[in-house]
Amino acid sequence: MDTLLTLAADPAVWAALGALIAMEVVLGIDNLIFISILTNKLPEHQRSKGRKIGIGLALILRLGLLSTVAFIVTLTTPVFSILGQGFSWRDIILIAGGLFLVWKATKEIHHKVDPDPESVLAEGGSRAVTLGFGSAIFQILLLDLVFSIDSIITAVGMTEHVPVMVIAVIVAVLTMLLAADPLARFIDRNPTIVMLALGFLLMIGATLIAEGFGVHVPKGYIYAAMAFSALIEALNMLSRRKTHTGSER
Template sequence: MDYLMTLAADPTVWAALGALIAMEVVLGIDNLIFISILTNKLPEEQRARGRKIGIGLALILRLGLLSTVAIIVQLTTPVFSVLGKAFSWRDIILIAGGLFLVWKATKEIHHKVDADHGPDVFDGGKAAAVTFGGVIVQILLLDLVFSIDSIITAVGMTDHIPVMVIAVVFAVLVMLLAADPLASFIERNPTIVMLALGFLLMIGGTLIGEGFGAHVPKGYIYAAMAFSAAIEGLNMLSRRKTKS
């Protein structure tokens, strides 16, 4: 309790908490966009349950990773090197996660662009039916990638576990409140899906780059995403005026 009171009296801790909450909310909304895209493929009566399960998994994964924060910190220790470039477990996780995001985004874009694509070349040439279990597995993998990125970000911004926990829980609450409105908005505006998949490609490429040591400041990434979202917003307004 004395430790918590000391933290509460420290202005730098409050500043770190505010910055971390902002970062976690942004990462959480990214996560939520892709949860919404995946669950919108389900029958309407299953969508809300799928989103709640996906958000619940995100919270469990983030808090679970926080409980192993000492191990997370050690993930930056090099474990092997190739051609003079040292790789840590963090690098390996980022590269693997980035490849998964790029694969997933490419698959979804392929389906959107070529609706009559026939057998799914990404699933061994077999037509893939959307099932509740399959969507939850995909959400779990996406949650894992975003959760690792979220916790590594938290560890880099503060050393205090209570601050990390508060920021993570706050971000997940925002996800929970925004889930249904965001999913409905995406369903009403199909072009948003392609924009979100473009974001997914960019984030995946960024994770791969960071895994290989090419750090890209997150501010640049989110500025590009905000600019793209603003342009799409203008396009939506233009289409509405044309229809009216």
């Protein structure tokens, strides 16, 4: 308790907490987009439950990893090298996660561009379920693990105080929980947003692979590109809405 009171009285700790919360929220966007796209393939009555479970798993993983910070830090130590390039367990996890994201996003884009008629419509013309609940949770868990390890290692580089990391993680995950359903519904209602989000996942996957091979890509560039693309799509949506309204009149 005395340690917590000491930390609370230190302005530098509050500054680190604010920066860490902002970073965790931004890093959580990648995870949230993946969860939203994946759970939108579930039956409607299971979607919200799937999102809550997926985000809950992210919280559990992050808090569990924080309890083993000393071990997590060792994941950045090279365990083997190829052609002079050292690879740590973190690198291996990032490469595997990036490859999974690229594969998943490519598969979903192919399905959107050239859908199987039998998988698009069920009896009565309703949209068929294309993913089982257990499969969705398993895939979310895999990506939660990748994003959690990357998030915790980044947090360790910003502060040495575990309570600060715990608070930042909890606030970020609660923010994800509040934004999950509105974001998923927005993506589901706008087909072009789905394709844009899948493009984001492709880019994020490629970035994870690059990071795993030791090529650092500043996160600011990635999120600036995502924000610019989202702005252009928002203008397109506004233009289509005005055109539709004008044609009705």
